[in-house]
Amino acid sequence: MPSFARLLTLTLFAITANAATTGIVPPSQRGIPDAFDIQIIDVQTDTTTIEATVPLVDQKSGANDDSPPNHPVPETVVTAVDGKVLDVGISARTENRMAGSPNLAKRTVPGYTQVFAGTGTRQTDRDGSIEGTAYLTYTVLNNATYDVDGCLNFCNRVNGCVFANLYYEFNNYLLDFVFSEKSNLKCAVYGDVHSAAEKTNRGGQQQIPPPAGLTYVQHSSGWSSKTLSDPAPPEGYELVFGPTGGANNAPGYMGFAFIDKYDVNACAALCNTRGADRNGGACQYFNIWRALVNGVPTTYTCSFYYLIADESTAVNYGQGDLKVTYSRGYKRKPLLLDGGFEGYTCPSASEDFCFATSYSAWVGTSPKGGSLDATIFHYAPYARVGHGVGLLGSASGVDSLPGTLSFTKALSTVAGKEYTVGFFHSSVYGGESAAKEAFVEVLWNGNVVKTIRPGYEPWTFYELRATARGGDRLAFRGGKAPAWSFIDDVNVFAL
Numbered sequence: 001m002p003s004f005a006r007l008l009t010l011t012l013f014a015i016t017a018n019a020a021t022t023g024i025v026p027p028s029q030r031g032i033p034d035a036f037d038i039q040i041i042d043v044q045t046d047t048t049t050i051e052a053t054v055p056l057v058d059q060k061s062g063a064n065d066d067s068p069p070n071h072p073v074p075e076t077v078v079t080a081v082d083g084k085v086l087d088v089g090i091s092a093r094t095e096n097r098m099a100g101s102p103n104l105a106k107r108t109v110p111g112y113t114q115v116f117a118g119t120g121t122r123q124t125d126r127d128g129s130i131e132g133t134a135y136l137t138y139t140v141l142n143n144a145t146y147d148v149d150g151c152l153n154f155c156n157r158v159n160g161c162v163f164a165n166l167y168y169e170f171n172n173y174l175l176d177f178v179f180s181e182k183s184n185l186k187c188a189v190y191g192d193v194h195s196a197a198e199k200t201n202r203g204g205q206q207q208i209p210p211p212a213g214l215t216y217v218q219h220s221s222g223w224s225s226k227t228l229s230d231p232a233p234p235e236g237y238e239l240v241f242g243p244t245g246g247a248n249n250a251p252g253y254m255g256f257a258f259i260d261k262y263d264v265n266a267c268a269a270l271c272n273t274r275g276a277d278r279n280g281g282a283c284q285y286f287n288i289w290r291a292l293v294n295g296v297p298t299t300y301t302c303s304f305y306y307l308i309a310d311e312s313t314a315v316n317y318g319q320g321d322l323k324v325t326y327s328r329g330y331k332r333k334p335l336l337l338d339g340g341f342e343g344y345t346c347p348s349a350s351e352d353f354c355f356a357t358s359y360s361a362w363v364g365t366s367p368k369g370g371s372l373d374a375t376i377f378h379y380a381p382y383a384r385v386g387h388g389v390g391l392l393g394s395a396s397g398v399d400s401l402p403g404t405l406s407f408t409k410a411l412s413t414v415a416g417k418e419y420t421v422g423f424f425h426s427s428v429y430g431g432e433s434a435a436k437e438a439f440v441e442v443l444w445n446g447n448v449v450k451t452i453r454p455g456y457e458p459w460t461f462y463e464l465r466a467t468a469r470g471g472d473r474l475a476f477r478g479g480k481a482p483a484w485s486f487i488d489d490v491n492v493f494a495l
């Protein structure tokens, strides 16, 4: 048994050897990082800006333009982003995305209820048609009868329709002389339910030269489907809560958009394509809700978060004239579980520091002759959040070879589909000069799809896109001790 003095000498020698060129205590010996740079700023939902933007948008419309009947339902349009109203709304869809349908269950005509009645058709009766949100399209029905069933059947055929407004429009040149139907009975359909208070289009235009009168509306009735079916979750997402009357007031907020109808697929497409937050990473959650102003549907909000929220923070019910309705939360489904290395724990719960070359989710390998070149640590000071973190570069600092950290499972990807891979990286451990040669390669099925040479850098988010071949493999290769690279909060999401 060596003497105490000898043990001490050995230990000292070990430290000296590791730090031979750098003087840095390596991670395996619980060294202290050059900087504790974890600055996760707690950005909460900016309810003030959202609420101040509501009165600035006008999303009300109806079948009151010159477009012919039966035009296809236009794509969902973004009307405001982060408090800025868009003059010309932009389509919420993006290149790689299939335009998902709202998937509302088909209803039979008996599945409707009357919301309001028309004025009648006496000579003096005057009425108004609806100008409201989420207008979809309209049709012209034969006016031999006041064809409620025909109108509700039309609503059944239009994706997303939950409400129909049936009315006569007189002295309309196109209806009287141009459109093939030669009828003045209009059926306008909507993706939201409206009330008699919204009968604001009362005609008044001179469309046919005098002695013809001005346009006017008669017998305008409103019908809504009895049940508003739940929308199917967007692809790559799952429902977290809702519908409730509370919008999220939650941390990890990234911003918001207003869209012109209640369209969960549009919110998802916006979340998928919203640029990552440097501090928080990719959009991982959205909250969709409808704003009622004095009881009238006014706009549809999508708010975006890099942290996953739930119903416990869905406590913004609106204030004053504004009421939150149909609030639902959806989170993005991760393809890679335990990208935060939190599944790795020390043998005893009382230990707060340990490391290993592998556990169930990740395995680290060193090249020939290397030692501990890719490891997993359980130690809060090294992790971005929580306790777990991956390390590239010899944990004991005995060599300067790069290691490889591989996710042990094949990802449940679909061949041909695009995915986004995100991760956080930090290379501050050994200080500025030690970090000069820091590098990390992202390997997708063994191929390098991204390389970073960041030098000295605090926790920073990176992302890339990769096309799947199905059952794909993800790994990180890098580190050149003392240029250590810590990797944390890795995610893979469908685009």
Ligand SMILES: *[C@@H]1O[C@H](CO)[C@@H](O)[C@H](O)[C@H]1NC(C)=O
Pocket: 143, 168, 175, 176, 182, 183, 184, 185
């Ligand atoms: C039916 O529509 C035609 C064309 O707009 C119109 O001339 C006629 O007066 C309408 N009939 C009724 C009963 O409203």
